Amino acid sequence: MTEAPSYSIAVRALCEFTAKVGDLDLRFTPSPTALEGIVGHRTVASRRSEGYQAEVSLEGVYHALKVKGRADGYDPVRNCLEEVKTYRGDLGKQPDNHRQLHWAQAKIYGWLMCQKLQLPRIDVALVYFDIVSEKETCLAQSFDAPQLQAFFEQQCALFLAWAEQEMGHRLARNLGAQALAFPHAGFRPGQRHLAESVFKAVSTGRCLMAQAPTGIGKTVGTLFPMLKALAPQRLDKVFFLTAKTPGRKLALDAARLITQSDPALPLRVLEMIARDKACEHPDKACHGESCPLARGFYDRLPQAREAASQITLLDQAALRDIALAHEVCPYYLSQEMARWADVVVADYNYYFDFSALLFGLAQANAWTVATLVDEAHNLVERGRQMYSATLDQPALTAVLKTAPAPLKKALQKVNRQWNALHEPQIAAYQAYGKPPEKLLQALGSCVTAFGDYLNDHPQGLDSGLQAFYFDALQFGRVAESFDEHFLFDIHKRESGRQRSLSTLCLRNVVPAGFLRPRFTASRSSVLFSATLGPRQYYADLLGTPADTVWIDVESPFQAQQLDVQVISRISTRFAHRQASLEPIVALMARQFEERPGNYLAFFSSFDYLQQVAELFAERHPHIVTWTQSRGMGEAPRQAFLDRFMEHSQGVGFAVLGGAFGEGIDLPGSRLIGAFIATLGLAQFNPVNEQIKQRMAVIFGDGYDYTYLYPGLQKVVQAAGRVIRTQQDQGVVMLIDDRFGEAKVQRLLPQWWSVRPEQAPSPDKYHHNPT
Numbered sequence: 165m166t167e168a169p170s171y172s173i174a175v176r177a178l179c180e181f182t183a184k185v186g187d188l189d190l191r192f193t194p195s196p197t198a199l200e201g202i203v204g205h206r207t208v209a210s211r212r213s214e215g216y217q218a219e220v221s222l223e224g225v226y227h228a229l230k231v232k233g234r235a236d237g238y239d240p241v242r243n244c245l246e247e248v249k250t251y252r253g254d255l256g257k258q259p260d261n262h263r264q265l266h267w268a269q270a271k272i273y274g275w276l277m278c279q280k281l282q283l284p285r286i287d288v289a290l291v292y293f294d295i296v297s298e299k300e301t302c303l304a305q306s307f308d309a310p311q312l313q314a315f316f317e318q319q320c321a322l323f324l325a326w327a328e329q330e331m332g333h334r335l336a337r338n339l340g341a342q343a344l345a346f347p348h349a350g351f352r353p354g355q356r357h358l359a360e361s362v363f364k365a366v367s368t369g370r371c372l373m374a375q376a377p378t379g380i381g382k383t384v385g386t387l388f389p390m391l392k393a394l395a396p397q398r399l400d401k402v403f404f405l406t407a408k409t410p411g412r413k414l415a416l417d418a419a420r421l422i423t424q425s426d427p428a429l430p431l432r433v434l435e436m437i438a439r440d441k442a443c444e445h446p447d448k449a450c451h452g453e454s455c456p457l458a459r460g461f462y463d464r465l466p467q468a469r470e471a472a473s474q475i476t477l478l479d480q481a482a483l484r485d486i487a488l489a490h491e492v493c494p495y496y497l498s499q500e501m502a503r504w505a506d507v508v509v510a511d512y513n514y515y516f517d518f519s520a521l522l523f524g525l526a527q528a529n530a531w532t533v534a535t536l537v538d539e540a541h542n543l544v545e546r547g548r549q550m551y552s553a554t555l556d557q558p559a560l561t562a563v564l565k566t567a568p569a570p571l572k573k574a575l576q577k578v579n580r581q582w583n584a585l586h587e588p589q590i591a592a593y594q595a596y597g598k599p600p601e602k603l604l605q606a607l608g609s610c611v612t613a614f615g616d617y618l619n620d621h622p623q624g625l626d627s628g629l630q631a632f633y634f635d636a637l638q639f640g641r642v643a644e645s646f647d648e649h650f651l652f653d654i655h656k657r658e659s660g661r662q663r664s665l666s667t668l669c670l671r672n673v674v675p676a677g678f679l680r681p682r683f684t685a686s687r688s689s690v691l692f693s694a695t696l697g698p699r700q701y702y703a704d705l706l707g708t709p710a711d712t713v714w715i716d717v718e719s720p721f722q723a724q725q726l727d728v729q730v731i732s733r734i735s736t737r738f739a740h741r742q743a744s745l746e747p748i749v750a751l752m753a754r755q756f757e758e759r760p761g762n763y764l765a766f767f768s769s770f771d772y773l774q775q776v777a778e779l780f781a782e783r784h785p786h787i788v789t790w791t792q793s794r795g796m797g798e799a800p801r802q803a804f805l806d807r808f809m810e811h812s813q814g815v816g817f818a819v820l821g822g823a824f825g826e827g828i829d830l831p832g833s834r835l836i837g838a839f840i841a842t843l844g845l846a847q848f849n850p851v852n853e854q855i856k857q858r859m860a861v862i863f864g865d866g867y868d869y870t871y872l873y874p875g876l877q878k879v880v881q882a883a884g885r886v887i888r889t890q891q892d893q894g895v896v897m898l899i900d901d902r903f904g905e906a907k908v909q910r911l912l913p914q915w916w917s918v919r920p921e922q923a924p925s926p927d928k929y930h931h932n933p934t
């Protein structure tokens with residue numbers, strides 16, 4: 165009896181491993197969108213005879229290897245196996261190594277079909293379908309079954325040594341993870357509850373939303389139980405997804421702590437970073453004639469992959485060292501290693517975006533994955549951004565001046581349709597129920613023209629044209645999904661030539677419909693944050709499955725550790741802002757004199773921050789201050805944080821919801837208090853008012869969903885910077901009369917003991933987003 169195969173691989177993944185050679189070359193682009201590809205495959209199938217079989221499931225075995233996939237089509241009358249590839253542009257400019265890869269896939273499917281139907285021979289065809297002209301180019305060859313079998317076994321043999329290494333790695337990984345002990349002497353209060361809930365969620369295949377206070381060790385408390393679940397739940401990968409760079413660093417630190425606590429655990433942890441941060445030659449194009457790290461990339465990749473597979477923590481620095489040692493691109497080496505890592509630490513967009521790499525790999529390879537979504541409150545706004553699209557007319561007018569002749573006509577047509585939108589709109593801002601059809605048609609033709617041009621001019625586009633092209637692609641992609649969860653709006657502004665220019669936005673306001681399939685595609689998704697309430701708000705906007713478990717982890721901190729005061733005699737509304745400056749400065753100075761140390765002061769805008777900071781410095785020059793500035797880079801941000809030392813004293817001024825409102829750790833005397841002079845409410849403007857109206861229609865709660873809940877989430881996150889350990893003592897001053905309202909206080913953490921400084925005046929009991 166033959167032993168069951170113990171390593172499974174998709175046909176495409178096998179061929180990409182064994183049959184990719186030569187340069188990394190991104191010039192034969194752009195590829196059709198996923199929707200265009202699906203439509204193209206259906207069109208080809210619809211043209212075939214009645215007995216034609218589309219999407220044929222096939223599989224075969226070679227020693228311990230099982231190879232499986234879906235052949236695009238088989239015509240039993242012609243005895244022809246077809247591999248369909250959609251494209252746009254000049255097929256003659258397709259690189260040879262692309263064609264070689266396609267033939268490898270087609271021949272493997274050919275053998276699997278011969279095996280399935282016991283065929284002595286078969287015709288194998290590559291069918292290239294041009295999505296613009298809808299013409300087919302068919303390249304066919306006839307093969308005897310033994311020829312195809314030999315090719316199949318040759319490819320499998322090339323992969324088998326790696327497969328055996330991977331099987332050994334996985335076995336050792338699973339055994340090691342099962343024996344893994346918690347990396348600390350014990351769990352912090354609340355941390356065990358969180359870890360047990362994560363393990364139970366992945367064991368039962370459910371989604372978990374965990375509101376867990378800052379300071380309990382959420383990162384280790386979620387990653388550790390996922391590693392313990394690797395073997396019993398047969399997980400292929402764990403994706404640790406973060407909103408910002410500090411979150412990625414915390415995840416890598418947690419992985420380092422766990423692996424160092426058990427050096428025998430053979431775990432591969434990979435950090436993925438953005439292409440622009442990983443690129444060694446930003447002035448060069450991604451093909452072998454331009455970039456030395458693209459030249460011969462696939463020829464040197466096996467050695468680089470082997471070296472990288474021996475490293476436990478493949479962070480940005482380690483990956484770069486290996487890539488440069490083997491003269492391959494670090495960014496594309498990281499994409500390759502995503503296939504072979506056990507834990508991948510990456511930004512949200514690597515799993516949730518339209519063309520997300522990790523989600524695409526998981527689907528293509530039928531991986532069983534679990535996802536950890538760090539600081540998940542950020543996923544509402546990040547989701548909205550991922551599924552929105554903006555076009556700026558000044559950018560179009562700028563590229564029109566420099567556009568090459570083949571693109572000018574298409575761009576001018578877009579501009580004419582765009583200008584036509586201005587005539588009926590009187591107001592500067594207007595929202596509409598749907599995007600304009602004629603403009604979308606013009607944009608579609610424009611995108612096609614760009615694709616054709618790129619195929620004829622592989623050297624590419626200048627930066628302005630390329631940026632507009634990518635924006636147009638995104639606009640078209642979002643327009644395909646437009647429904648009641650979107651707004652389309654036009655923001656006009658007068659140009660110097662007495663005519664309007666505008667910005668068009670397809671604005672996603674409810675990302676749930678896009679996020680839900682990503683949650684359900686994983687074995688378990690765990691969303692955790694210190695601020696995931698109210699529960700219904702996040703469930704509605706994130707689209708978590710109906711059987712999602714929600715827990716509120718108890719705080720390890722005592723109420724007496726944090727003195728929370730509501731300063732209700734001061735209003736921070738825009739209309740009262742000038743009058744608030746003096747009392748805020750006096751309040752901050754008095755607190756500083758009573759208990760000198762390091763404080764953070766949060767405000768609703770840079771303008772407000774600047775006014776208070778200037779007055780504070782003028783009135784109290786002996787107190788050291790430092791301020792956040794607009795567009796702060798990573799180095800200035802770190803310098804700002806470095807001012808908070810154990811024995812220093814002073815006040816750092818920051819904007820609520822910015823870089824210093826969450827994700828920073830200043831324990832002990834590095835930070836002893838925070839002044840929060842705002843409810844964090846979104847700016848009162850036409851866009852937010854439109855969102856409020858849409859929230860009211862969909863959920864029946866426009867104001868709270870648009871202003872109050874997101875605002876107070878920022879307040880609680882900022883306050884969470886103060887108490888980081890069970891030994892910390894600190895103060896938080898909530899400065900605004902609205903903090904005294906019962907409705908607002910119900911949204912604050914339960915472990916806080918809020919102390920009113922003064923009862924709010926009755927005439928100020930009204931909601932005003934400004």
